[in-house]
Amino acid sequence: MNFSFATASKIIFGNHSVDQVPALIRELGNKVLLVCGRNAQRAEELAGKLDPGIEVTFFQVESEPTTRLVTAGMELAREKECDVVVAIGGGSVIDAAKAIAAMATNKGELMDYLEVIGRGKPLLEKPLSFIAIPTTAGTGAEVTKNSVIKSPDQHVKVSLRSDFMYPDVALVDPVLTYSMSPELTASTGVDTLTHLLETFVSNQANPFIDMLCREGLHRISRSLLKAYKNGEDKVAREDMALASLLGGMALANVKLGAVHGFAGPMGGMYPIPHGTVCASLVSAVIEMNIEVLSESGGDLSKFEELAKILAGSQKAKAEDSIVWVENLVSALNIPPLSVFGLTEHDFPMLVEKAKVSSSMKGNPVMLDDEQLSWILEKSL
Structure with missing residues (x-):
């Protein structure tokens, strides 16, 4: 029963809550780095609603954040003397902005602070004020303390992580997710499912995390397929946005498992969407x-309870969770790993990289090389 819990300083959830952003920025500063994705329309609309006198600098994140992109954003934030970073976009946008906000105030280079491939030094200075506004329901990045960054040189994804990096405000407006395509809804939705599932059965789970996961799993089990089939289903979109938020809160406080143990190295080696890997x-x-x-x-x-939640039946057995997930992935038309060029030749390297990943430490059991290879073979 010994546990601790941390999350964003303030969470705002609700339809049309994005209208509160100008007032929030007014409280935090007047030089804003506005980080957005490929489509800058929402960011431009938001900038147009800010108070006169607020200086806005745009920074676009057109793919997954890389070490080079974060460095460029950090240098821009320092050059423009920004005091607030606002991210409006998917997980990649929020992760990039989170890292930029952190690095803008800390001396040195990004590599000084990165896990695994960097020097892993702790951040010493509080990041710039940061508001995270997700437009997808999947990563939960708006309430996590790390930023997942791809290193093109080492072909791996690693984290910049610190208790300082929780956003000052996580603003979740389900209406912003209505425009997600069915494919993106499916991919990000399974990412959310995996966050909730892995933290629920994690060897670090506790009663508080279990409470969050149960609520999220119930909502995702009834709404992911509905949101996939009808992107304007108000209840389904609200369920998915809340499930994503709960999953992010959970994974920020306990480690995940083997799925995410593989996801880091796999995403670094192949252009596979994270949700598709999951x-x-x-x-x-x-x-x-x-x-x-x-x-x-x-x-x-835990697996027996998981099956009961997903299947919606008190008679479900642990193994029924396997069938339920397989049927869901099939119904969502998510392609297998083989489509992206992954072959058995890559298994040894993936296994070696996965074994040393941070997420693997949360898996409920220790898995050996043969068992990890079997997972990859089954997933092709």
Whole structure:
């Protein structure tokens, strides 16, 4: 029963809550770095509603954040003497902005602070004030303390992480997700499912995290397919936005598992959307975890409860969660890993990289090389 919990300083949730942003910025500063995605329309509309005298500098994130992109954003924020960073976009936009806000106030280079491939130094200075506004329902990045960054040189994704990096304000407006395509709804939705699922069965889980995960899993089990089929389903979009928020709160406080253990190195080596990686791996990871627990006489109660929540039946057994997830991924038409060029030749390197990942430490059981390779083979 010993646990701690941290999240964004302030969370605002609700339809049309984005209208509150000008007042929020007014309280934080007057030189804004506005970080957006490829389509800058929403950012431009938001900038047009800000108070006169607010100086706005735009910075676009057109793909997953890389070490070079974050460095460029950091230098721009310093040059323009920005005091507020606002991100409006998907997980990549928020992750990039979060890292830029952190690096703008801390001396040195990004590599000084990155995990795994960098020097891993702790941030010493509080980041610039930061408002995160997600336009997708998937990553939960608006309430996490890390930024996932791709290194083109090392072909891996790693994190910049600090307790300082929780956003000052996480503003979640489900209406902003209505424009997501069915494909993006599916990919990001399974990312949310995986966050909730892996933290629920994590070896670091606690009653507080369980409470968040149960609520999120209930909502996603009834609404992901509905949101995929009808992007303007108000209730489904609200459910997915809240599930994403809860998943982000959970993963910021306990480690994930083997799915995300593989996702970092796999995303660094191949141009595979993160949600697609999760969708391809998650049922195989569940199956292997259940098998190892069963053979060792371990506790399957969490997987049994997971199955009951997903299947919506008190009669469901642990193994039913595997079938439910497989059926969902099939209904969402998410492609397998083989479509992106992954082959058995890559397994040894992926296994070695996954074993040392931070997320793997949260997996409910220790998996050996053979078991990890089986997961990859099953996911092709």
